[in-house]
Amino acid sequence: MVNDLERIQRIAKGDKTELELLYNTHSSIVYNTAMNYVQNEQDAEEILQDVFVNVYKNAGKFKGNASLKTWIYRVTINESINYLRYKQRKKRFGFHIPLLTSRDSDVFNISEVRHPGILLENKEAVEYIMKEINKLPNNQKTAILLKTIDGLSQKEIAEVLETSVKAVEALLSRARKKLKIKLIN
Amino acid sequence: MRSNYNLEELREIRPIEVPSFVFTRIEAQIEKEESLEMPRQWAWGLTLACSILLVVNISFFVNSNENSVAQTESTSLLEAVGLESSNQLYYE
Structure with missing residues (x-):
């Protein structure tokens, strides 16, 4: 049985069979996380593709400090943010584009929630909540999505965001506070 | 329309x-990107060529500066003893 580090080391050496095995075990996590983040099937599919291309190219950078799952979550979140930034920049082309913005404070304008995983009976509620979550800064949005939908622990979220558990606690509390005002009228 | 929503939804x-x-x-996509990558030998060759060009440029610049310094020194010496530094014999 090949462990995660060995698998990644083999991928770093160019083993595409190992990459396919990794894809088979982790593509669902990547696709659904990207889907929750960008709320659009086509975009999520592109992100899925980019994540595994990046995993193949940057496999040598994985040192095994975090688990493979959290590393893949991190790559997925980063790719989703990059994708949304790229889309936003394309929309704003020709206008003023701030170059020195922090990734954490970015708020992306997602016009429509098109998530096929949302059931019809609570479509209205979930779409409303998602729209409010989209208004949160990136790091708060990431923390709340990973906690509520993916069910990650605060320690795992801290590893994904490369921060401390205390910082994650603060992010979640700030996000919940903001959402509470918006969701309870 | 509902007015209260729960995050747990x-x-x-x-x-x-x-x-x-x-x-x-x-x-x-991986194959495409790999085929677009420059072979390592090419990259080394290009780096070497650029470095040689840079060294030649720098040495040329340093030499030209040294020449101009030497020239001004000889000109000032000639002027001090009252000689002409130009080859012009007739002032037209």
Whole structure:
């Protein structure tokens, strides 16, 4: 049985069979996380593709400090943010584009929630909540999505965001506070 | 329209199936990017050529500066003893 580090080391050496095995075990996590983040099937599919291309190219950078799952979550979140930034920049082309913005404070304008995983009976509620979550800064949005939908622990979220558990606690509390005002009228 | 929403309702979102044939596209993209990459020998050759060009430019610049310094020194010496530094014999 090949462990995660060995698998990644083999991928770093160019083993595409190992990459396919990794894809088979982790593509669902990547696709659904990207889907929750960008709320659009086509975009999520592109992100899925980019994540595994990046995993193949940057496999040598994985040192095994975090688990493979959290590393893949991190790559997925980063790719989703990059994708949304790229889309936003394309929309704003020709206008003023701030170059020195922090990734954490970015708020992306997602016009429509098109998530096929949302059931019809609570479509209205979930779409409303998602729209409010989209208004949160990136790091708060990431923390709340990973906690509520993916069910990650605060320690795992801290590893994904490369921060401390205390910082994650603060992010979640700030996000919940903001959402509470918006969701309870 | 409802006025109260609960964050816990997000747990009702169902995981969706990954579309098929994405891995084939990933493989194709990797192959495409690998074929576009410059061979290592080419990269080294280009770096070497650029460094040689840079060294030649720097040495040329340093030499030209030294020449101009030497020239001004000889000109000032000639002027001090009252000689002409130019080859012009007739002032037209």
